[in-house]
Amino acid sequence: MTDTCSSLIVNGLHGRLAGPFDLGIEGGECVALSGPSGVGKSLLLRMIADLEPARGRVELDGVDRDRMPAPAFRRQVTYVAADAGWWADIVADHMAYPERARALLPELGLADALFEAPVATLSTGQRQRLALVRAISQHPRFLLLDEPTSALDPEATARVEALLARLREQGTGLLVVTHDAAQAVRIATRRLRVTPGGLEDETP
Numbered sequence: 726m727t728d729t730c731s732s733l734i735v736n737g738l739h740g741r742l743a744g745p746f747d748l749g750i751e752g753g754e755c756v757a758l759s760g761p762s763g764v765g766k767s768l769l770l771r772m773i774a775d776l777e778p779a780r781g782r783v784e785l786d787g788v789d790r791d792r793m794p795a796p797a798f799r800r801q802v803t804y805v806a807a808d809a810g811w812w813a814d815i816v817a818d819h820m821a822y823p824e825r826a827r828a829l830l831p832e833l834g835l836a837d838a839l840f841e842a843p844v845a846t847l848s849t850g851q852r853q854r855l856a857l858v859r860a861i862s863q864h865p866r867f868l869l870l871d872e873p874t875s876a877l878d879p880e881a882t883a884r885v886e887a888l889l890a891r892l893r894e895q896g897t898g899l900l901v902v903t904h905d906a907a908q909a910v911r912i913a914t915r916r917l918r919v920t921p922g923g924l925e926d927e928t929p
């Protein structure tokens with residue numbers, strides 16, 4: 726799916742409300758981010774994904790993101806919000822790669838029929854998993870996940886965590902915001918705390 730030598734480097738990244746942040750992630754790593762509500766975790770992910778104005782540097786595989794077309798960068802470094810946006814009526818109409826997306830549904834415990842369902846009829850947890858399907862089916866090198874299991878029951882949470890482990894094995898790099906310390910221990914190779922002044926290593 727992705728190669729194993731991707732790297733994402735963040736240097737002095739800051740916005741009006743958060744940072745500066747310095748961080749390096751490689752393909753196959755999972756970095757968990759924790760920190761108090763409102764400290765800037767979502768802003769950090771959105772600044773890295775080029776969805777929020779920011780100063781500082783972001784490099785993908787040694788290339789400054791300013792030297793890449795923004796859509797190409799965002800396809801490779803993809804942000805998934807806890808409550809992602811939907812713009813069409815039917816789930817399938819959001820999928821750039823419908824066959825790949827459909828094939829992921831059973832792994833996340835989602836019925837095949839949901840693919841053709843109106844978004845308005847879905848539960849919050851179904852939408853959250855489908856947003857993950859939408860992102861993963863584009864085969865990003867790095868996934869920036871904002872509380873990816875916040876609306877899920879324990880079984881669905883376990884399915885998402887298993888999927889994330891599989892993606893890591895295939896070389897995808899993951900940066901995951903979670904308020905669940907036990908989840909951070911389960912999924913992450915490194916744990917960082919977001920503070921008003923930057924990132925602190927919490928890995929034992």
Ligand SMILES: Nc1ncnc2c1ncn2[C@@H]1O[C@H](COP(=O)(O)OP(=O)(O)OP(=O)(O)O)[C@@H](O)[C@H]1O
Pocket residue numbers: 742743760761762763764765766767768769
């Ligand atoms: N579009 C915006 N306009 C103004 N302020 C914003 C905007 N987005 C975020 N903020 C502010 O920036 C700060 C950081 O927000 P952010 O959503 O990154 O926090 P967070 O750490 O992800 O919190 P939570 O854990 O509650 O999701 C907050 O004080 C928030 O109110």
